[in-house]
Amino acid sequence: MTVKGELAAHPTNREGHRERARPRRKRWSLETLILVPILAYLAVFYVYPLARILLLSVYGPRLTFDHFLRMVTVPVYTQVLMRSFRIALLVTVLSLVLGYPVAYLLSNLKPRQVALLMPVILVPFTISVLVRSYAWMAILGREGLVNTLLLGWLGLTQQPLEILYNEFGVLLGMVHILLPFFILPAYSVMIRIDRDLLKAAYIMGATPARGFLEVFLPLSLPGIIGGGLLVFIQALGFFVTPALLGGPQDTMISMLIELQISQLLNWGFAAALSSVLLIATLGGFMLLTRIVRVSILWGEAR
Amino acid sequence: MRRRIGWWSSGATLGALALVAMLSMPALAQKGEVVIVTYGGTAADALREAHWKPFTAETGIVVREETPPTPAKVKAMVESGNVVWDIVEMDLNWIISLQKAGNYLEKIPVNQLPPKYVAALDREAINEYGIGAFYWAWVMAYRTDVFKAGNRPKSWADFWDVKRFPGPRTLQDSPGSNMEFALLAAGKKSDGLYPLDPDQAFKKLDEIRPSIKKYWDTGALAPQLLADKEVFLGSVYSGRIKHLQDQGIPVEIEWNQGLLNLDYWTIVKGAKNFNNAIKLIGYMLDPARQAKFAKLIPYGPVNKEALPLISPEVARQLPSYAENKKRMILYNSEWWGPHREELNERWQQWKLKTK
Amino acid sequence: MRTSPPTSWAARVGRFSFRVYCALVLLFLAAPVVIVVPLAFSSADFLRFPPPSYSLRWFNNFFSRRDWMEAAANSFKIGFLTAGLATVLGTAAAYGLVRGRSKRKEALYAFFISPMIVPNIVFALALYYLFSRLRMVGNMWSLVLGHTVLALPPVIIVLSASLQSVDYALEQAAMIHGARRLRAFFEVTLPLILPGMVTAALFAFLVSFDDLLIALFLSGSRAVTLPKRMWDGVRLEIDPTVAAVALLVMLLPTVILVMAALLRKRAMGRGGEKATP
Numbered sequence: 001m002t003v004k005g006e007l008a009a010h011p012t013n014r015e016g017h018r019e020r021a022r023p024r025r026k027r028w029s030l031e032t033l034i035l036v037p038i039l040a041y042l043a044v045f046y047v048y049p050l051a052r053i054l055l056l057s058v059y060g061p062r063l064t065f066d067h068f069l070r071m072v073t074v075p076v077y078t079q080v081l082m083r084s085f086r087i088a089l090l091v092t093v094l095s096l097v098l099g100y101p102v103a104y105l106l107s108n109l110k111p112r113q114v115a116l117l118m119p120v121i122l123v124p125f126t127i128s129v130l131v132r133s134y135a136w137m138a139i140l141g142r143e144g145l146v147n148t149l150l151l152g153w154l155g156l157t158q159q160p161l162e163i164l165y166n167e168f169g170v171l172l173g174m175v176h177i178l179l180p181f182f183i184l185p186a187y188s189v190m191i192r193i194d195r196d197l198l199k200a201a202y203i204m205g206a207t208p209a210r211g212f213l214e215v216f217l218p219l220s221l222p223g224i225i226g227g228g229l230l231v232f233i234q235a236l237g238f239f240v241t242p243a244l245l246g247g248p249q250d251t252m253i254s255m256l257i258e259l260q261i262s263q264l265l266n267w268g269f270a271a272a273l274s275s276v277l278l279i280a281t282l283g284g285f286m287l288l289t290r291i292v293r294v295s296i297l298w299g300e301a302r
Numbered sequence: 303m304r305r306r307i308g309w310w311s312s313g314a315t316l317g318a319l320a321l322v323a324m325l326s327m328p329a330l331a332q333k334g335e336v337v338i339v340t341y342g343g344t345a346a347d348a349l350r351e352a353h354w355k356p357f358t359a360e361t362g363i364v365v366r367e368e369t370p371p372t373p374a375k376v377k378a379m380v381e382s383g384n385v386v387w388d389i390v391e392m393d394l395n396w397i398i399s400l401q402k403a404g405n406y407l408e409k410i411p412v413n414q415l416p417p418k419y420v421a422a423l424d425r426e427a428i429n430e431y432g433i434g435a436f437y438w439a440w441v442m443a444y445r446t447d448v449f450k451a452g453n454r455p456k457s458w459a460d461f462w463d464v465k466r467f468p469g470p471r472t473l474q475d476s477p478g479s480n481m482e483f484a485l486l487a488a489g490k491k492s493d494g495l496y497p498l499d500p501d502q503a504f505k506k507l508d509e510i511r512p513s514i515k516k517y518w519d520t521g522a523l524a525p526q527l528l529a530d531k532e533v534f535l536g537s538v539y540s541g542r543i544k545h546l547q548d549q550g551i552p553v554e555i556e557w558n559q560g561l562l563n564l565d566y567w568t569i570v571k572g573a574k575n576f577n578n579a580i581k582l583i584g585y586m587l588d589p590a591r592q593a594k595f596a597k598l599i600p601y602g603p604v605n606k607e608a609l610p611l612i613s614p615e616v617a618r619q620l621p622s623y624a625e626n627k628k629r630m631i632l633y634n635s636e637w638w639g640p641h642r643e644e645l646n647e648r649w650q651q652w653k654l655k656t657k
Numbered sequence: 658m659r660t661s662p663p664t665s666w667a668a669r670v671g672r673f674s675f676r677v678y679c680a681l682v683l684l685f686l687a688a689p690v691v692i693v694v695p696l697a698f699s700s701a702d703f704l705r706f707p708p709p710s711y712s713l714r715w716f717n718n719f720f721s722r723r724d725w726m727e728a729a730a731n732s733f734k735i736g737f738l739t740a741g742l743a744t745v746l747g748t749a750a751a752y753g754l755v756r757g758r759s760k761r762k763e764a765l766y767a768f769f770i771s772p773m774i775v776p777n778i779v780f781a782l783a784l785y786y787l788f789s790r791l792r793m794v795g796n797m798w799s800l801v802l803g804h805t806v807l808a809l810p811p812v813i814i815v816l817s818a819s820l821q822s823v824d825y826a827l828e829q830a831a832m833i834h835g836a837r838r839l840r841a842f843f844e845v846t847l848p849l850i851l852p853g854m855v856t857a858a859l860f861a862f863l864v865s866f867d868d869l870l871i872a873l874f875l876s877g878s879r880a881v882t883l884p885k886r887m888w889d890g891v892r893l894e895i896d897p898t899v900a901a902v903a904l905l906v907m908l909l910p911t912v913i914l915v916m917a918a919l920l921r922k923r924a925m926g927r928g929g930e931k932a933t934p
């Protein structure tokens with residue numbers, strides 16, 4: 001055991017009671033010590049860099065709140081922040097509308113059928129965001145799939161639809177990518193709902209609609225909130241999709257951050273924007289962990 | 303315990319992946335390498351064909367390409383001591399801006415370049431911190447299937463005229479060139495253009511903002527948007543349109559009121575492959591290769607001896623061709639150098655406005 | 658399995674339209690994946706749809722150009738290293754979580770998963786700041802170290818599940834028989850979670866292979882990854898080579914998913930034999 005290991009294992013013994021490092025009965029078990037490598041690794045390559053950036057937002061050469069002030073006083077930056085929240089919210093709502101029925105359907109299917117349909121959700125999920133956003137460019141462009149179908153083959157429209165390089169395209173792309181993040185947690189929660197409760201409701205005379213609204217829906221709420229939060233906090237920080245599919249009016253926080261570094265070398269401002277994004281995201285995540293046990297989201301049996 | 307086939311095959315797959323990784327590792331070059339940063343796309347393709355491939359063949363030095371060049375990255379690199387670029391393509395106003403802010407570029411040791419090339423260079427191609435790469439121009443380009451003969455935009459005032467020439471447009475994501483175009487559209491005469499009046503320029507730009515569908519930040523994006531018909535007209539790097547025309551895409555450029563400019567090869571301060579960089583820069587000054595480059599993409603050579611090697615049809619497409627040159631305005635890097643930073647900032651904010 | 662309340666005609670219509678709705682959503686999920694196929698084989702120079710004719714020229718372009726091949730090689734190398742590092746760290750972490758008796762399990766678990774939630778752009782920026790001061794920008798290892806952080810969440814998720822399915826009693830049994838802790842782990846538990854480890858490694862590989870943002874900041878000409886090259890390709894090139902690469906890249910996770918599913922099947926098949934060594 002290295003010195004670092006000893007110190008990590010006995011943090012309270014810094015006052016010099018190191019003789020206690022070798023008790024007759026080991027106080028710190030293998031299970032705890034085995035966590036040291038990952039904790040150390042994350043501390044150096046995860047926590048420290050993020051903390052440094054947070055620090056950079058207020059402490060350049062001197063302590064300053066200028067960067068944060070800039071965010072709220074310059075209208076265009078405030079707009080970018082507002083827009084990011086608005087788009088994230090829209091994406092969440094759309095994911096809910098599209099995803100809840102699918103999750104519900106899946107939770108009612110037999111395992112064989114689920115095994116057939118799951119890949120439809122999971123396979124796109126594993127394909128990189130870049131590839132999927134690129135595919136959407138080909139679908140939504142003026143001479144892309146949708147317009148070729150509508151204009152050329154079906155003759156439903158006269159002019160090509162403007163569905164790329166604007167908010168519509170961005171929403172479509174983002175919803176497509178984040179939908180599985182809603183469906184999977186919602187599904188995990190839904191399959192745990194005891195169907196006997198529904199049966200009882202029907203026996204007692206409830207209509208299907210009432211059974212759903214008053215029994216199923218409330219029980220599925222953790223899944224909705226969990227999935228919804230998951231979608232929201234990820235949508236806030238999205239970069240690739242809005243960058244590829246959006247127009248100049250659809251700039252989101254992440255794009256602004258990238259711009260500050262690649263074009264303007266404004267570390268302080270970039271750090272301030274990052275801090276806002278980080279805090280909002282982590283805040284949402286902590287809220288998530290309060291409402292839903294995170295392990296449930298991935299279907300663990302605890 | 304019986305071995306399970308399952309994890310054996312997966313282990314084998316992982317092993318196979320590792321093998322692929324090792325095998326595809328390119329053989330390390332004996333003579334080293336040089337990192338050159340350009341604007342990519344068809345321009346880089348032409349440079350590669352005309353200069354870089356033969357350079358590697360002759361010297362064994364590997365040419366690693368990167369894009370795009372941004373002064374911010376150069377600064378970041380030099381300041382952190384982590385210099386990964388060697389040669390960076392940039393125009394004069396960036397050189398001025400960078401050297402004004404600090405010391406980010408190496409002085410070019412002209413005496414280490416082949417003297418017969420240096421003697422034949424245009425005067426402005428030799429700068430303390432850069433050697434000329436090629437002449438190019440910002441010009442207006444438009445789709446000829448939308449704007450048919452007789453109703454073609456001929457000036458920046460036309461570009462701003464959304465009534466006569468309706469449709470989505472694109473402009474570069476940068477104040478440089480756009481401010482000139484705006485002022486020209488507002489009625490300024492070519493010789494009274496500089497010093498630029500930012501307030502007037504931005505005010506004029508406000509008019510056109512609703513029609514800008516997307517701003518291009520790479521040389522390939524503008525022609526791409528035109529090719530996909532996402533925009534009907536826009537500003538472009540003059541040489542990028544030939545590629546489209548060769549494909550039969552109905553796009554034309556207008557030399558009138560274009561902005562002529564010259565890009566330089568610069569070397570980042572503290573570049574790791576300084577000697578190889580000098581070698582490559584010298585290599586790229588050869589007139590025959592410059593003529594070949596001009597044929598691949600219509601950008602003007604800086605070596606006067608390349609001109610007789612260029613056929614008349616190609617010569618006509620060059621921005622440095624007399625007929626074209628006289629309709630254009632020379633981009634004033636001297637003015638831009640000191641104003642670059644603040645106008646960049648202002649531009650970014652302007653772009654984000656919704657009305 | 659559904660309870661059956663009385664099915665009126667209205668209910669049947671409702672159920673039918675519900676199914677149609679779900680089918681549309683699933684179609685929505687699958688569509689973009691499908692469209693890359695014709696594009697990749699298109700002979701046109703631009704993202705024309707439908708393609709004028711078909712050809713393999715973009716695949717040819719991909720395989721014959723050094724910059725594309727180097728990017729691919731780098732991505733494989735970095736992915737492999739990330740998979741290794743993340744699996745080792747993650748297995749240890751999962752073991753500590755699952756077997757540990759700490760009251761803070763949930764909090765630790767959330768902490769280990771959090772890299773998945775932290776916006777990639779912020780983390781990428783933070784790493785760029787760190788590594789540029791360490792003069793490691795453009796170095797392959799900075800990418801490995803960064804990707805490992807991102808890969809740890811899926812690794813830990815998979816391995817926690819895997820470890821939970823292995824009965825602790827087996828390890829205890831080995832220890833009762835005289836094996837020391839470590840030996841019990843390596844000879845009893847490890848072989849049982851090996852499928853889980855391989856699955857985790859595959860997912861870690863995927864995370865690294867697909868990452869764009871960290872690569873955007875940290876890659877230099879020596880360490881260009883495939884996503885970075887594709888990103889440049891989308892913005893700097895007009896031809897659909899990117900589509901061809903995208904198609905190839907899409908096959909990879911599909912293959913990996915299939916392998917993971919097969920592994921799970923074997924593990925489940927083995928689950929019934931848990932008690933027998």
